[in-house]
Amino acid sequence: MGLIQFGALLLLLGACTGFQWVKTTDDGAQLDICSGAPVKLQWYFNLSQGERVKEIEWKHQAEDGDVRVVANYIKKNFVPTADFSGRVSHGGTGALELSCATILESGNYTVLVKIVDVANTVSEHHRSATVVINDMPKTQSGQMDVQQDRKAVRDVTTNLWRVQLTCGQFSDRGHPPVDVIWKTPDGEQLANSNFKNGNFHLLLPNPTKGGNYSCSLPSFSPAAKCLPRDSDLRNDATVDVDETFARFTLLEAHQVAMQAQMDEEAAIAGGKISALESQMENETSAINARLDITTRRVLFHAILGNKISLTDSEHLQPFRKVVNNEGQAFDNTNAEFTAPVDGIYFFIGSTGPKSSGKFGNMRLMKEGVVLSETYIEQDGTYDVMGTCHATVHLSKGQKVWLECTPQPSTFWEGTAFTGFLVHADN
Incomplete structure (x- = not known):
């Protein structure tokens, strides 16, 4: 049988029925094929006298939608494309056979046959089939x-x-x-x-x-x-x-789950207890710290101990006799008091010139700001004294000291500087 089947019996009978599909896989049919087996698409047709095949084209649309040409038949030559070369053969007229199919060959196959009749009129004829390639587990x-x-x-x-x-x-x-x-x-x-x-x-x-x-x-x-x-x-x-x-398996699972739940609850409870203990420890430390601040004794009293004369704005220092210094907030190297905690403090400085015709000019200073000051002049045989004092709020680290006003002043040896914490901030 040649490539193109001319219906011999029809010719003998003198019939002229035109293009006909014969012995064909039904249009739209589904073929279930096991992987490794051949796919046989039996699309055969007959032509009437005077008809000829112009072209046949076979296509494959994969399950992912990708469309590829499988082969063409042009000028009596069957030409597979590169993707199917060596695996596809022409089964006669429109039939096609694909050997050793894989699941990648699943999808929809179509054939397009173009026929030319005696009047050179071109007609197109289609067939399609869905091929499902199954692979064993x-x-x-x-x-x-x-x-x-x-x-x-x-x-x-x-x-x-x-x-x-x-x-x-x-x-x-x-x-x-x-x-x-x-x-x-x-x-x-x-x-x-x-x-x-x-x-x-x-x-x-x-x-x-x-x-x-x-x-x-x-x-x-x-x-x-x-x-x-x-x-x-x-x-x-x-x-x-x-x-x-x-x-036994179910009972064991219950026991293991209950033990895991108990361990989890114990861990959670232990964590909560640890958190509470830590919180109590922190709160106790904070309470103790506040108690330490509020009950701390901070006070000092220092006496100059020698007569000095100053001509410029200078610290009165050092004091030869520090009577007490509880809390160690008074530094006699520079005669400055440094607040150990935030709170209310009281300070007083007292002095006198102790010599006739001499002057005493003294200021109580906080961080370079005058809190109070005094001026004393000895004008006779009687001793005179003056004081400068203040109640002030200090933040921790702020300093207070005594200094001379910027003019000649004489300070006798009984000059004293006193201060103490009145009340610490909570």
């Missing part, structure tokens, strides 16, 4: 293994502990992916709970019933149909569930 051992899990599993939908069966290990679920059918000892079919990490898992109802449970591949599954007839995957895998062991 595979396991690591070549057979299905089923077992009762050693530990019970918590059902997330009910929060109850259940005995779990595992069927696997699947390295490939095939194409399209297979599920398994579970059967109870009574022959009841159960749906698998989930598929994870190559295994199908089934949670048994509570209370667990003992006996033989099985998992198997459904014979109607397209992927399972591609298994060799002697494949162990066609056989059921069974496991004998022991009720006593199942109940």
Whole structure:
């Protein structure tokens, strides 16, 4: 038979029926093929006398939507494209055969036939078919293994502990992916709970019933149909569930969960106790610190101890006799008082010239700001004294001192500087 089939019988009868599809795969049909098998698209047609083939084009649209030309027939030559070269052959007229199909060849196949009649009129004729390439499932051992899990599993939908069966290990679920059918000892079919990490898992109802449970591949599954007839995957895998062991598994799971919950609650309680202890320790430290501040004794009294004369604005220092200095806030090296805490303080400085015709000019200073000052002049045989004093709020670290006003002054040896904490801030 040549490439173009001219209907010999029709010619003998003198019929002229025009282009006809014959012995053809139905338009829009679905073909299920196992991977590795050939795809045969039987698109045959007949021509009437005077008709000829101008061109034939075959295309493939993959499942992802990608469209590729498979082959063309032009000028009596069959030309496959590079993607299908060596794997596709012309089966006669519009027929096409693809060898050793893979799941990548799944999709929609079309043929477009352009015919020229005796009047040189071109007509187009189409056929299409959907091809599904199925691939058989595979396991690591070549057979299905089923077992009762050693530990019970918590059902997330009910929060109850259940005995779990595992069927696997699947390295490939095939194409399209297979599920398994579970059967109870009574022959009841159960749906698998989930598929994870190559295994199908089934949670048994509570209370667990003992006996033989099985998992198997459904014979109607397209992927399972591609298994060799002697494949162990066609056989059921069974496991004998022991009720006593199942109940022990559930009891153990409950105990482990209760212990974990108790440990978690103990850890939470321990954390709360530690937090409370830390909080109490911090509060105690803060209370003690406040008590230490409010009960601290801060006071000093210093006497100049020698007669001095100053001609400029200078500190009165040092004092030869520091009578007391509780809290060590008075520094006699520079005769300055530094506040150890925030609070209210009282200070007083007293002096006199102690010589006729002499002057005493003294100021009480806080950080360079005058708090108070005194002026004393000796004008006779009587001794005179003057004081400068102030009650002032100091922040921790602020300083107070006595100094001479910027003019000649004489200070007698009884000049004194006194200060103390009245009340610390809380």
